[in-house]
Amino acid sequence: MASVNKLGRHQARMAYLFITPTMLLFAVFMVIPVVMALYLSFTNYDVLSSHDWVGLDNYRRLAGDTLLWQTFLNVMYYAVVFVPLNLMISLLLAMLLNKRKAGVKLFRTFYYLPTLTSAVAAATVWIWMLHPEYGLINGLLGYFGMTGPAWVSQTETAMLSIIVMTLWQSVGSNMIIYLAGLQGVPDYLYESARLDGASRFACFRYITWPQLRPTTFLVSVMAIIGALQLFDQAFVLTQGGPANVTKTPVYLIYQQGFNQLQMGYASAQAFVLAIAILVFSIISMRLTKAEEPIV
Amino acid sequence: MRKWLIMMLTVVMFGGLLAGCGGSGGSSSGGDNGDNGKSGGKVQLTFWGDWGGEGQKQFETMVDAFNKSQDRIEVKYMLQQDMVTKFLTAATSGGAPDILFWDRWRTSLYAPKNVLRPIDEYITRDGLNPDDFYEESLKELTHDGKLYGLPLTVDARALFYNKKMFADAGLQPPTTWDELEQAAKTLTKWNGSKLEVAGFSMGDPGLFNMYLQQAGGQMLTEDGKTNFNNEQGKQVLEFWQRLLNEDKVYKIGFEEGLGEGNDAFVTGKVAMLYTGPWMMSTYNKYGKDLDYGIVPPPSGPNGDQGSVMGGFGLVIPQGSKHPEEAWEFIKWWTANKDNALLWAKTSLNMPGFKPALADPFFTEDPLWKPFTETLEFAKTRPTHPGYSVMEENAVIPNLELFMQNKQSLDDTLKKAQEQGDKLLADNASVE
Numbered sequence: 001m002a003s004v005n006k007l008g009r010h011q012a013r014m015a016y017l018f019i020t021p022t023m024l025l026f027a028v029f030m031v032i033p034v035v036m037a038l039y040l041s042f043t044n045y046d047v048l049s050s051h052d053w054v055g056l057d058n059y060r061r062l063a064g065d066t067l068l069w070q071t072f073l074n075v076m077y078y079a080v081v082f083v084p085l086n087l088m089i090s091l092l093l094a095m096l097l098n099k100r101k102a103g104v105k106l107f108r109t110f111y112y113l114p115t116l117t118s119a120v121a122a123a124t125v126w127i128w129m130l131h132p133e134y135g136l137i138n139g140l141l142g143y144f145g146m147t148g149p150a151w152v153s154q155t156e157t158a159m160l161s162i163i164v165m166t167l168w169q170s171v172g173s174n175m176i177i178y179l180a181g182l183q184g185v186p187d188y189l190y191e192s193a194r195l196d197g198a199s200r201f202a203c204f205r206y207i208t209w210p211q212l213r214p215t216t217f218l219v220s221v222m223a224i225i226g227a228l229q230l231f232d233q234a235f236v237l238t239q240g241g242p243a244n245v246t247k248t249p250v251y252l253i254y255q256q257g258f259n260q261l262q263m264g265y266a267s268a269q270a271f272v273l274a275i276a277i278l279v280f281s282i283i284s285m286r287l288t289k290a291e292e293p294i295v
Numbered sequence: 296m297r298k299w300l301i302m303m304l305t306v307v308m309f310g311g312l313l314a315g316c317g318g319s320g321g322s323s324s325g326g327d328n329g330d331n332g333k334s335g336g337k338v339q340l341t342f343w344g345d346w347g348g349e350g351q352k353q354f355e356t357m358v359d360a361f362n363k364s365q366d367r368i369e370v371k372y373m374l375q376q377d378m379v380t381k382f383l384t385a386a387t388s389g390g391a392p393d394i395l396f397w398d399r400w401r402t403s404l405y406a407p408k409n410v411l412r413p414i415d416e417y418i419t420r421d422g423l424n425p426d427d428f429y430e431e432s433l434k435e436l437t438h439d440g441k442l443y444g445l446p447l448t449v450d451a452r453a454l455f456y457n458k459k460m461f462a463d464a465g466l467q468p469p470t471t472w473d474e475l476e477q478a479a480k481t482l483t484k485w486n487g488s489k490l491e492v493a494g495f496s497m498g499d500p501g502l503f504n505m506y507l508q509q510a511g512g513q514m515l516t517e518d519g520k521t522n523f524n525n526e527q528g529k530q531v532l533e534f535w536q537r538l539l540n541e542d543k544v545y546k547i548g549f550e551e552g553l554g555e556g557n558d559a560f561v562t563g564k565v566a567m568l569y570t571g572p573w574m575m576s577t578y579n580k581y582g583k584d585l586d587y588g589i590v591p592p593p594s595g596p597n598g599d600q601g602s603v604m605g606g607f608g609l610v611i612p613q614g615s616k617h618p619e620e621a622w623e624f625i626k627w628w629t630a631n632k633d634n635a636l637l638w639a640k641t642s643l644n645m646p647g648f649k650p651a652l653a654d655p656f657f658t659e660d661p662l663w664k665p666f667t668e669t670l671e672f673a674k675t676r677p678t679h680p681g682y683s684v685m686e687e688n689a690v691i692p693n694l695e696l697f698m699q700n701k702q703s704l705d706d707t708l709k710k711a712q713e714q715g716d717k718l719l720a721d722n723a724s725v726e
Binding site: 046047048049061064066067124127128130131132133147150151152153154155241242243244247255258259260261262 | 379380383384386387404405408409410488489490546547548549551552553554680681683684688691692693695696699701714717718721722
């Protein structure tokens with residue numbers, strides 16, 4: 001008995017030793033900065049000189065910051081359209097390419113390729129494709145006798161342009177995750193379902209979808225975080241314009257902190273964003289709550 | 296044995312962690328300041344800038360010339376991506392450079408924070424004449440009565456026009472808003488709903504400041520409030536409305552993302568536009584068949600002229616250990632006719648030093664002359680620390696709605712004023 005305890009203690013010690021480097025990194029680069037930022041959001045820190053406690057002043061100012069709330073609405077709109085589409089398209093692609101046929105690997109590569117392009121390079125190409133007069137997209141519409149809009153310059157279509165571009169960039173990597181998930185679904189479930197005469201749709205509805213819940217949870221949370229932190233694609237494609245419809249909270253936080261030197265207020269803004277991400281992630285958790293695995 | 300291995304691994308990982316922390320700030324001081332900035336008897340200075348590529352070569356040309364011109368000081372140019380952010384951390388934790396390439400409009404934000412060194416004493420001591428520089432450019436480098444640097448470049452927008460199109464249509468370059476409108480109307484070509492040639496580029500609502508000056512207005516009042524919700528602001532927007540909706544000389548989004556090689560002016564899809572000398576190298580490079588002329592911006596309804604002066608300066612951070620030597624370098628580059636001219640010819644920028652601009656290189660070249668004329672009346676942006684956010688987040692967005700016919704003229708001015716005043720108040724510097 002004593003020897004077992006001794007072994008347990010030894011193992012515990014070793015375990016702590018092993019996780020120490022990781023935990024230290026986590027503390028130094030995650031925990032401490034977050035605590036610091038929370039503290040700074042109650043000060044008028046300007047990076048250079050002043051650093052005084054101002055209590056809730058920054059948070060009071062947030063209430064009247066109409067532009068910040070507008071950028072929140074912008075990314076919410078973006079998230080509500082982008083996340084479901086992202087899930088659907090990447091799952092569809094994964095199911096399409098989850099076959100053992102010649103050429104499937106080639107297609108997988110093709111769909112994954114856009115993920116490898118940098119946001120700036122992709123945006124440059126997309127701006128060109130979305131050009132009102134010489135762009136590929138309006139060129140195609142022109143064949144059908146339609147006059148396409150000035151995609152990135154009009155308030156109605158600017159955010160849609162960003163959604164289309166970011167979808168093109170992100171479905172590839174989510175497709176890979178879904179492919180891995182699909183290959184983890186045991187074959188005997190499908191076999192027994194087919195013996196019972198289940199339709200293809202029923203197979204998807206009662207086997208594939210429930211089995212993929214953990215995968216969907218992962219993909220959707222990552223997509224939500226990415227959506228709420230949208231910055232570079234929006235910045236390159238539209239510079240936040242037209243009429244502020246594609247400005248995002250991250251852009252404002254950067255501007256407030258590094259251009260206007262109001263790091264205290266920027267920290268308060270960042271905390272509101274963090275809380276928003278938390279809330280959305282919890283909602284997503286509830287929606288895709290993993291049930292007991294059907295094995 | 297195994298335990299020992301684990302310990303070793305842990306130590307190595309820690310070492311890596313610590314090195315990771317140390318590496319962030321260490322490179323900025325360059326290590327050559329270790330021996331009090333002297334090596335081989337010369338004072339070593341670091342000069343930070345964020346121009347890479349061609350710009351880096353141009354800077355290095357000047358730095359080499361300075362290093363050769365004397366044997367006491369050695370300057371080294373260091374390209375910094377995200378220079379301002381790096382300067383923020385360097386200013387507080389040591390490792391600040393000796394000379395900093397400086398976007399002048401930032402002065403009103405940084406000067407109150409006491410991270411830049413005033414240079415008034417040097418100016419008086421060395422007997423420099425402030426009249427050798429544009430008053431406006433010095434104003435932009437001044438805060439609270441103290442001067443923080445000298446202007447290295449000046450620029451302003453003027454009207455570029457396609458000479459061939461003008462000749463074909465028998466037109467003279469415009470000198471007033473009315474002539475500009477007539478010319479734009481004449482040169483615009485539509486093919487059904489497709490715009491083939493835009494008579495005049497209206498793609499940049501950020502030029503509102505310039506138009507407002509031409510209408511006799513100013514962006515801000517003396518006490519730091521917006522000043523465009525008035526007759527002058529209205530005249531500008533009425534002019535834009537005519538050009539866009541009645542004369543239809545432009546289509547929103549027409550020049551979006553065309554890139555340098557397909558620039559609408561280069562390919563003859565835009566007949567006239569407002570831009571600055573920085574575009575000339577692109578036009579000369581890609582516009583083999585492009586024959587263009589430049590005139591100062593046409594004057595507004597009451598004959599007022601206006602353009603916005605921009606440009607860069609050189610400043611000395613408070614953290615510099617060798618301000619005297621840094622000043623020598625700045626003076627050599629910005630306040631000496633020959634060197635300012637060498638800089639101009641090297642980089643095709645207009646130097647901030649007026650005697651250099653009086654050189655035939657500028658006065659006898661039809662492409663430079665309109666700019667020197669424009670600089671005589673061009674005004675810098677107001678030196679209010681909240682000005683740029685006000686313009687970007689309040690004025691331009693409302694103008695964009697207006698230009699897309701989604702907001703009335705009166706609402707546009709009213710909202711831009713309300714939102715603008717709020718942003719100005721929120722971002723007025725806290726001293």
